[in-house]
Amino acid sequence: MASFLASSRVPMLVVVVLFTLASLMGSSLGNFYQDFDIIWGDWRAMILNDGELLNLNLDQASGSGFQSKNEYLFGKIDMQLKLVPGNSAGTVTAYYLQSKGSAWDEIDFEFLGNLSGDPYILHTNVYSQGKGDKEQQFYLWFDPTADFHTYSILWNPQRIIFFVDGTPIREFKNMESIGVPFPKYQPMRLYSTLWNADNWATRGGLVKTDWSQAPFTASYTNFNANNACVWFNGASSCDTNNFSPPSWLSEDLDSADLDKLQWVQTNNMIYNYCTDAKRFPQGFPPECNMS
């Protein structure tokens, strides 16, 4: 490489392009070997294609799962998922950030499988200090088993936003000012697991997992956590002296995003804890009265 670059016959433009490519590759292409550990299911979790693809499998003996090597305190994190195709009833693919301990924080995407041709449910939740109960559920506007789609979490001190293919589907704002705890103090790791939940997942547990279809497989690619603050040894990678905060750390939805969010919430949301009066006979949680 050195002698190649030293040659005056290599045009400067080529050198610049090569360096740019090398730095892009170093930072932007997630590699599952580098970024994740398999934590469950032995061979059922498989890293393939030199680290570009990860498959989770579920059979009658076990599910499988992985976790990020890094912990993060705030970030904008993308992953592409292709969900279990065909008859996926009874299966759940969970994709989430979670901190440790009994007063943990958590930001959840869960995909509840279904019979062939029937819609998956995308279930979302937010936990602060061990308390969740903030579910919203959606039908997707595409078949999530036919191709990879991008599922993103924006988590900054002001808000958590769930995105699907860049479309915001849910916003959970920091409402500490009215006494609602917000995940802000505990670093979280990224996890994903594929498991059997046929006691509740599909039509509330009526449709069971058909084990003759096993193994069930969900696939992952293009992990991107370049826009995240890595927590290491009690310090954040974003906390350096000459660090100018990136825009995602204060990102808000603009009016076009708000229109999209409104569209999804009107057309694709099938459950919202904030409208479930039966569940909260004594009145809704305070954050529900905010918007």
Ligand SMILES: *[C@@H]1O[C@H](CO)[C@@H](O)[C@H](O)[C@H]1NC(C)=O
């Ligand atoms: C499965 O399909 C049924 C029938 O369309 C639907 O009611 C249900 O919400 C779907 N999703 C799940 C996970 O049960």
